[in-house]
Amino acid sequence: MDSVFVHKMWNDHELSKMINQDIPFLMLSDQDGSIGKMYGIYDEDSGVETRGRFIIDPDGNIQGFEVLTPPVGRNVSETIRQIKAFQLVRESQGTEATPSGWQPGKQTLKPGPDLVGNVWKVWKVSEAFND
Amino acid sequence: MPEEFKPGCQRPPVKKIDPETAAGISNESVLKEAKPSMVKVGKPAPDFTAAAYGQGKFVNTSLSEYKGKWVLLCFYPGDFTFV
Numbered sequence: 001m002d003s004v005f006v007h008k009m010w011n012d013h014e015l016s017k018m019i020n021q022d023i024p025f026l027m028l029s030d031q032d033g034s035i036g037k038m039y040g041i042y043d044e045d046s047g048v049e050t051r052g053r054f055i056i057d058p059d060g061n062i063q064g065f066e067v068l069t070p071p072v073g074r075n076v077s078e079t080i081r082q083i084k085a086f087q088l089v090r091e092s093q094g095t096e097a098t099p100s101g102w103q104p105g106k107q108t109l110k111p112g113p114d115l116v117g118n119v120w121k122v123w124k125v126s127e128a129f130n131d
Numbered sequence: 132m133p134e135e136f137k138p139g140c141q142r143p144p145v146k147k148i149d150p151e152t153a154a155g156i157s158n159e160s161v162l163k164e165a166k167p168s169m170v171k172v173g174k175p176a177p178d179f180t181a182a183a184y185g186q187g188k189f190v191n192t193s194l195s196e197y198k199g200k201w202v203l204l205c206f207y208p209g210d211f212t213f214v
Contacts, residue, residue, distance in 0.1 A: 010210040029184075035181060055201070057201060060176055063172060070207075
């Protein structure tokens with residue numbers, strides 16, 4: 001919502017002090033909210049954008065999104081986990097899937113006729129949760 | 132009287148006067164602008180071009196420039212809030 005000039009001020013006066021360098025990605029300005037409206041995350045009532053987060057694959061397709069109201073911040077680790085999972089699935093060309101709670105290094109599933117009704121043999125509920 | 136509000140990451144609602152209501156026209160007789168629909172997973176992300184700041188430079192960038200790469204697009208209510 002802010003201008004690129006305010007973005008610079010935020011980078012220079014606060015964000016760069018948190019990480020001892022400039023923010024390593026672009027800070028886009030959507031001053032009229034038109035991009036937020038296209039993505040369905042612009043709140044007309046308060047005139048601000050909510051905390052929308054979209055994972056877009058190399059073909060330009062949206063693989064996942066999450067939208068939160070402003071007072072609650074995101075879980076960056078969860079976003080990175082999801083990106084790694086989508087990358088693994090893409091590299092396997094759909095032959096592998098990542099079950100609930102999957103983390104890099106954990107077992108994937110290979111969907112197919114043999115797996116139907118047999119997930120309980122290869123995947124335990126405890127794997128859905130953090131160690 | 133101006134109304135005081137506590138500064139935070141949530142701005143107070145913007146009160147907009149509906150010109151139709153102000154003019155006394157019945158809402159039912161007026162075709163409303165279609166509400167923007169939410170994007171869908173597995174479908175193309177809408178392309179856009181926007182001004183941006185990064186690494187000491189002001190630039191114009193488009194989502195389509197990032198074809199071939201994974202993109203994380205994050206919206207937030209305003210600068211100087213948490214992300």
